[in-house]
Amino acid sequence: MTRPAFHRVHDGDKAPLPFAEIEYEARLKALRRILDEQNIHAAVLTSMHNVAYYSGFLYCAFGRPYALVVTETDCVTISAGIDAGQPWRRSHGDALTYTDWTRDNFWRAVAHVAGENRVIGYEGDHLTVAQREKFEDFLSPLAQIDLAEATMRQRMHKSPAEVALIRAGAEVADVGGHAIRSAIRPGVRELDVAMAGRDAMELEIAARFPEAEYRDTWVWFQSGPNTDGAHNPVTARQLEHGDILSLNTFPMISGYYTALERTLFLGEVDAASRKIWEANVGAHELGTSLLKPGMSCAEITARINDFFAERDLLQYRTFGYGHSFGVLSHYYGREAGLELREDVDTVLEPGMVVSMEPMLTLPQGMPGAGGYREHDILLITADGNENLTGFPYGPEHNVI
Secondary structure: OOOOOEEOOOOOOOOOOOOOHHHHHHHHHHHHHHHHHOOOOEEEEOOHHHHHHHHOOOOOOOOOOOEEEEOOOOEEEEEEHHHOOHHHHOOOOEEEEEOOOOOOHHHHHHHHHHOOOOEEEEOOOOOOHHHHHHHHHHHOOOEEEEOHHHHHHHHHOOOHHHHHHHHHHHHHHHHHHHHHHHHOOOOOEHHHHHHHHHHHHHHHHHHHOOOOOOOOOEEEEEEHHHHHOOOOOOOOOEOOOOOEEEEEEEOEEOOEEOOEEEEEEOOOOOHHHHHHHHHHHHHHHHHHHHOOOOOEHHHHHHHHHHHHHHOOOHHHEOOOOOEEOOEOOOOOOOOHHHEOOOOOOOEOOOOOEEEEOOEEEEOOOOOOOEEEEOEEEEEEOOOOEEEOOOOOOOOOOOEO
16 A cells, blocks of 8 residues: 555535635735745745634644645645645645654655755744754755744734724624623622633624634633633632622634623722722723824833823733734734833834733732733724724723
């Protein structure tokens, strides 16, 4: 029996992708312009976010390597045999499947498309040391050029089609928020509330996108001391009267992440907590007003820092004030060049999409203890921003 290192598994017809062919061709054209400017012969992209961004295929690695190889003429996903025809059906361009008869058939397939003894672009923030050695062994590149920064910069500017998908995601997040709000009552577990929000969002996504794949939508719903961290997982803690609550919905649509995050209180909010909550809401509204073309991430951060410092609250800030949206998730992707932090000098431009999400955490034992966070998604426009989030915030709306 002949055992090939790689072959084509074109099983079935091409499935509808998140975007039209013209969208993927535009992205590839921009990528090829980057390659041409740096005299790169082929790009070997290995991250989930870049493979999905340029091809539409969102892989599930499960311990196996995946790639998208882009040359002057070709766009080819390199996938494991365990996925059969799925990469072909769910990608723009061609697809090669490598077999596991022999170790490193993945790199043989990559070399088949990218070529050997050429100038190769790669993602320096994703390729591991072990895979980098195999990259060098199998491709014998004349030079290796890191494309992580350039591709991230490209992804930071959203097309109209991307904005439409992000807008839909923000609306789905609101649906999850309302389902969560309706499920809140004393004695209910965090888990029960989270499931209500997740189920509502997945049903809404299926109604809006009947030909999509459904994966990765989730909720973090935290109560009491569990609200101190933004990414604390759901527990079985039962809600109690007077609890501070943190509502966080995350619908995932074809790899595109959106989010809604809100502070709530159950039953009543004490005076000390209300004071902290209102201060965080004030920072949120200030930050939202600053999201406009020409403002830098560092400048916005400094202004919000001043706001908190004037109220003796800056020491309770826990992270940056916002970040870019697009192809990303809690386990892949990040457009780190568009984060609202002191050390990011990126200037906002129309077509960028960024969150405003200040958070204050006061430790247990202090008046007003807990984590306070409001989160909206905003599209930068020619003269300001458009808020894509509709769920209300603040004490007037979210004392349950």
